[in-house]
Amino acid sequence: MKTRVVNSRLRLLLLLILVTFAALGARAAWIQTVRAPSLAAMAQTQAKKAIVLPAGRGTIYDRLGNPLAIGQEAIDVDADPMQIADPRREARIAARVLGIPFRPLYRQLSDRSRGFVYVRRKAPPRLAAALEKRHLVGFTFAPDQKRVYPQQTVAASVLGYAGTDNIGLAGLEQQLDGRLKGTPGSAVVVRDALGQAVNTIQQRPARDGRDVFLTLDSHIQANAEQVLENTVREWHAKDATAIVIDPKTGAILAMAQEPGYNANAYPAATTRNITADHAVTDVFEPGSVFKVVTIGGALSQHDITPNTPIRVPGSLHVADRVIHDAERHGFETLKVKQILQRSSNIGTDIIAARYLGESGLKRWMYRFGFGRRTGIELPKESRGLMPSYWSGSTIGTVPIGQGVSVTAIQLASVYAAIANDGEWVQPHLVHRVAGEPPVRPRRRRILDRGADVQLRTMLKGVVSDQGTAELAAIPGYAVAGKTGTAQKPGPNGYIPGAYVATFVGMVPASRPRLVVLVTIDEPHGQIYGGLVAAPAFEQIASFDLQYLEVPPDLRIR
Amino acid sequence: MILFALLLFGVVAVNVAVLRAHVAVSRLDDERAKLESRNQELASSLSAVDSAPRIEAAARRLGLIQASEGNTSYLDLTAGGR
Numbered sequence: 056m057k058t059r060v061v062n063s064r065l066r067l068l069l070l071l072i073l074v075t076f077a078a079l080g081a082r083a084a085w086i087q088t089v090r091a092p093s094l095a096a097m098a099q100t101q102a103k104k105a106i107v108l109p110a111g112r113g114t115i116y117d118r119l120g121n122p123l124a125i126g127q128e129a130i131d132v133d134a135d136p137m138q139i140a141d142p143r144r145e146a147r148i149a150a151r152v153l154g155i156p157f158r159p160l161y162r163q164l165s166d167r168s169r170g171f172v173y174v175r176r177k178a179p180p181r182l183a184a185a186l187e188k189r190h191l192v193g194f195t196f197a198p199d200q201k202r203v204y205p206q207q208t209v210a211a212s213v214l215g216y217a218g219t220d221n222i223g224l225a226g227l228e229q230q231l232d233g234r235l236k237g238t239p240g241s242a243v244v245v246r247d248a249l250g251q252a253v254n255t256i257q258q259r260p261a262r263d264g265r266d267v268f269l270t271l272d273s274h275i276q277a278n279a280e281q282v283l284e285n286t287v288r289e290w291h292a293k294d295a296t297a298i299v300i301d302p303k304t305g306a307i308l309a310m311a312q313e314p315g316y317n318a319n320a321y322p323a324a325t326t327r328n329i330t331a332d333h334a335v336t337d338v339f340e341p342g343s344v345f346k347v348v349t350i351g352g353a354l355s356q357h358d359i360t361p362n363t364p365i366r367v368p369g370s371l372h373v374a375d376r377v378i379h380d381a382e383r384h385g386f387e388t389l390k391v392k393q394i395l396q397r398s399s400n401i402g403t404d405i406i407a408a409r410y411l412g413e414s415g416l417k418r419w420m421y422r423f424g425f426g427r428r429t430g431i432e433l434p435k436e437s438r439g440l441m442p443s444y445w446s447g448s449t450i451g452t453v454p455i456g457q458g459v460s461v462t463a464i465q466l467a468s469v470y471a472a473i474a475n476d477g478e479w480v481q482p483h484l485v486h487r488v489a490g491e492p493p494v495r496p497r498r499r500r501i502l503d504r505g506a507d508v509q510l511r512t513m514l515k516g517v518v519s520d521q522g523t524a525e526l527a528a529i530p531g532y533a534v535a536g537k538t539g540t541a542q543k544p545g546p547n548g549y550i551p552g553a554y555v556a557t558f559v560g561m562v563p564a565s566r567p568r569l570v571v572l573v574t575i576d577e578p579h580g581q582i583y584g585g586l587v588a589a590p591a592f593e594q595i596a597s598f599d600l601q602y603l604e605v606p607p608d609l610r611i612r
Numbered sequence: 613m614i615l616f617a618l619l620l621f622g623v624v625a626v627n628v629a630v631l632r633a634h635v636a637v638s639r640l641d642d643e644r645a646k647l648e649s650r651n652q653e654l655a656s657s658l659s660a661v662d663s664a665p666r667i668e669a670a671a672r673r674l675g676l677i678q679a680s681e682g683n684t685s686y687l688d689l690t691a692g693g694r
Contacts, residue, residue, distance in 0.1 A: 121662060122655050122656060127653055128649035205656040209664070209665065277663065280665075598678065
């Protein structure tokens with residue numbers, strides 16, 4: 056009896072084992088056949104992950120080979136919350152090692168509805184390596200690049216900015232993005248069941264971006280920025296711009312503006328609205344610095360010479376406007392060179408009306424490059440504003456630089472043309488891009504041969520005790536240049552008390568090596584270009600001449 | 613049997629050698645990447661150290677001032693120049 060009970064229990068056990076194995080077998084067959092494709096796909100996505108291999112962004116160098124914008128290695132740390140069993144512990148460790156707040160990270164890692172979250176983008180490699188050593192489940196470490204501007208404030212607005220995704224957002228970074236960014240590669244990271252990367256299979260290698268070599272000189276640039284900072288502080292001005300250009304080549308050695316900002320803190324600077332390149336995006340009424348267009352045009356047409364006498368009245372009626380000179384005078388006879396030296400509005404208007412007329416003036420403005428972009432390698436370059444409608448008084452205002460708006464770079468390139476024997480050379484910031492031939496700037500003749508020498512000689516008179524820019528003089532060097540003081544236009548006419556003071560000069564005047572333009576926006580206390588902008592020119596040019604070892608062309612007594 | 617064992621040993625040895633080479637290549641790749649990264653870091657530091665505002669500030673702290681243009685002498689070495 057006892058044996059029979061035991062046997063029946065054994066049979067029952069055997070049956071149970073058989074049923075269990077049958078169930079397991081059926082489950083295995085179900086998984087291997089019906090569920091196989093979907094489970095395989097799921098396993099594939101969990102074990103393998105396609106990643107983008109970032110391309111190294113090209114470095115931007117100044118003309119001396121100093122890096123002004125450079126890519127530095129960084130690590131994107133990301134995680135898969137679905138694989139994280141203890142988000143509190145992992146968030147605590149990651150937050151401590153990476154130096155980030157715990158709570159937001161914990162919230163992210165606890166959200167198991169997501170398969171991917173950024174823990175920290177562009178983490179310093181040292182911190183990322185320290186975290187990697189902790190072997191946290193579900194964490195991945197992908198290489199990336201961080202853009203760094205080692206000279207911080209130097210040429211910040213020219214360089215612009217490359218954002219989190221290494222895309223150029225402003226300045227040269229934006230304009231040259233296609234060459235700088237390179238082509239990202241791709242790879243597949245194979246991970247084990249714990250989410251640790253065990254292998255990386257490269258599919259397409261990344262191709263780094265090209266390096267760019269600028270014409271800018273970081274020392275000349277930094278000095279110009281320093282001078283502008285002091286000038287703006289001294290005259291409580293709104294802002295200021297300076298351009299230093301080599302007239303022979305059109306190479307821009309400095310393009311400075313104040314207020315400046317640290318290029319590494321571009322996003323913060325955008326909120327203060329100080330990141331635009333004023334020299335190319337902003338327009339202003341040039342005032343008397345524009346008179347070289349009128350007088351240069353008439354000289355080039357051989358209608359006048361520097362010694363041509365012009366009868367200049369005390370005031371001049373042009374349609375409904377009355378034109379005056381800065382200093383009141385009666386009828387007098389001035390030579391053309393004296394008209395430029397004293398910056399006579401009336402004399403310039405008479406030359407414009409007598410020798411150029413509306414069509415001639417329009418032609419000369421276009422020939423000098425006003426109303427069209429210079430083509431400098433910066434985004435959002437303005438064409439300037441030419442009069443859309445010529446009323447009866449326009450011929451009295453445009454010749455003296457009123458009712459017309461220009462950019463600083465247009466103006467600097469015009470004076471560079473006067474310094475370069477009358478030939479305009481396209482102003483440019485890029486000397487060459489690695490793997491490409493050097494940039495060949497466009498050239499065109501503006502002034503008739505001889506007119507350039509006459510203009511330069513006359514402009515030398517401006518920087519004398521008889522002219523308006525005595526403070527631009529540099530011991531040992533002959534300086535030629537022109538002052539401008541223009542009222543700022545507003546929506547309801549000219550803004551009372553708001554002026555732009557300008558000085559553009561070339562040095563040494565006998566064989567100009569540099570053209571320097573300085574504009575000071577809304578100075579207080581003094582408003583005249585000869586008093587506000589000319590000293591800044593003198594400081595910038597003095598430093599540059601020494602730095603570039605340009606020998607004097609005058610004997611120092 | 614011995615021949616088979618030798619062949620098997622040879623295959624294993626080749627595989628081990630290939631594996632070692634892969635490991636070495638991977639290690640060298642890592643090293644190259646690290647050196648490139650270090651090089652960029654140093655170039656960036658050098659540029660920061662060489663920046664004119666920093667040098668000027670340091671010079672000012674030492675009591676140095678910019679030489680005025682009138683104090684710079686040039687020698688004219690062209691024929692007849694003095």
